[in-house]
Amino acid sequence: MKRLLHLLLFLALVPSLLALFPRLQAERPGPVVLLLDAEAVREEAKTQGKSLLEALAAYRALGVNGVAFPERFVKDWVANGVLLYRQGRELQEEGLPARPGWFYLKGDPKLLALLERAYALPSEKLGPWLGFPVDVQGFPAFYDLKEIAAAKAQGFYVAVRPINQRLRRLDPELPLVPKEADAVVFAGLEALGYPYRLEEARALVRRPVALIEGTPQPGFQAFREAGVLRLFSLRYEWQLTLSPEEAADKYTLAARERGHQLLYLRPYPYPQETARLLARLKEGLRASHIPLGTPRPRDFAPSPLRYAAWVGVGAGLGLLALGLPVYGPWVAFLLLLLALGYAGSQAGALLAALVFPVLGFLGPRNGLWLWARSLGYALMGAVFLSALGSSPAAVLGLAPFKGVSLTLLVPPLLVALSFLEKDFKEALARLYAHPLRLGEVALGGLALALLAFALLRRGNDAPLVPELELKLRSFLQDLMVRPRFKEVFGHALFPLALLLPWPRYLQNALLFLAGLGVASILNTFSHFHTPLLISLFRVLNGALLGLLLGLIGVILVRRLRTWWLG
Template sequence: MKRLLNLLILLALAPSLLALLPRLQAEHPGPVVLLMDAEALREEARAQGKDLLAVLEAYRPLGVEGIAFPERFVKDWVAQGALLYRTGRELLEAGLPAKPGWYYLKGEAWLLDLLAQAYDLPTERLGPWLGFPLDVQALPAFYPLSEIRAAKEAGFYVAVRPINQRYRRLDPSVPIVPQEADAVVFAGLEALGYPYRLEEARERVPVPVALIEGTPQPGLAAYREKGILRLFSLRYEWQLTLTPEEAADKYVLAARERGHQLLYLRPYPYRQDTERLLQRIQEGLK
């Protein structure tokens, strides 16, 4: 009789215990990775005369264990000086037999070789120049691969942010998702391959993908079998209106109460504020 009574008491308590489960999970959150945006961090690195990895390492004691690399556009490589860009008309005027309506790139050989395979567009080689019939400045153009390798070798969690674009080839020979990547966070407002090439694109993504809170990305459901990681980020313009502590509390809330595994961060203009942000997040996740 006593055993039956104890069983009835346990059954009566079960709903209360289930109701407490989310609270217990919130007070003891699972693994959370703090991801720093590589391009946002790059300005700080340049201002200090350091490379990206050195600045990233300085944030490691404050809990940053990951870095996210947004995919670059061709124009970003041009701005950096890795590529030169000229119209066909300009090359004609310089005495080269270029096509007047085409657009040409010259620069680092490894990057030109990748771009020659990157798009479903005709190309031509004109000495050191690579030509296209369309202006390719706004087309996706991969990542700084040496930095990705260095970050991985240093033990950082690496995410990449590929761009969906209708002209890009979803070819296994090009690093749309480099082999060092631990996760994919799709850039823009749609998943890679949306709308008509999702099956092909899925084959190029061997790692989990992120579900960004507040940012619907059509086509993301096609990647569920790869694994879904919940990601929280603040729009940078809004972050700048918040104190570091206010921003940190929003990140902590996302991790503790909504189960986000990736916290996507961008540094404040002043390093002291970034340190305050990270310290508060660390305290909140303990």
């Protein structure tokens, strides 16, 4: 039976690999745009006595090929002298028949004509003044259309940042998205038109929209048909704590390892630091073979061959059922119910992530062959997981994988279950009667603490990531596609567990922790927004580095043991 299941496994592997080609084609790196924030540049230009376009031309010489125009507020036009602002009582004192509780604007006739139609508010004309019953200084008020047209004429990639506001009219004749715009980056924490006017807003947005990493914007899904571009930016307060080189490396990493196409930049307070940022960023992109240019939304049609992966997942589930020493069929059945009930359409991908990290532990403990077998099964499961889970929405990061925490929790527990003997009742009786040693309690506590630590510190922004690890991450990122520490740690434990004469219980404890590292392989591939080849290189680098460290650890432990025993 096992031979038949292995045959099905390998037969399903080939079409599953072929099913990944559309995703690999869509994930080709670049081109990217260095997108400079126009308002940040405007403030810098004022201090230098330059216009915005003059400042942008200087940045163009440094490699910037895009500019983002945040929508302006009424108060911005007032501050720049384009509009005058008065309260009704002030105009009354000047002899005009203004309403005392109203607010009035005067200035550029074209802008006033747009503002008169911009809001779902009563308004009145009082000679050259336009009045509203509420203070509109904080209301969105379009863009400087001449600046946008001039930037486009100079060859810049132009993005606009419209603001969602409940009282603004979504009128197609209003320039909410100017015709020169190449992309739309929604400002604030909501998509335009959220929550009740998304259909009206979607009719206005005919340009690709930017998905900002780390900034969920409710209503964004409504604009997917226009195309999605991934955008990376640094919060300015955090950027100022980084050197220009550190900031540039983060942007390079985002383009190389997370597929971002729009790199949203803000200048440092000193021009010299901004020049260093841009020089290091261009150098990093060049070294990563990522060109500057005009990005296109990454879309692909999933291959029908992906359904063959279900055969592989089913075969893996069957091997688990036959390989577990106790209740194997029941465990496999419960895993199937869990995946179908919890993950729905992602059930096959979740099953692959839960089952395949365990299969390598079900065979004989024949030295490092157990490590190679575990790695092989995990990579096979990664193929099935990627084939079944790689939808365009998942790759863009719009549909997160369901069950990320389960991929780190369930496989180590199944590995521990595989350590039970078939006559588990007698084994449990021996365990109950086993005299407790302080060292064994300490080792058990350490194992549980490491498992909890691994679960609580998932992701780059987890609260339990030590500062030393962050520095080591940065160092490794400069050398290679950085492996995950859980995987390095897990692979390193295999030689230590299998090549040294530990008691059985201690070897089991080490292999249990090693199982956490193998589970992390499938967890890595479940982050579908990371390019597939980057995940593969991350896993292989972690396996090789971990194995090397483990072999060094074996040598050190043997020498320490020789010294201790005299």
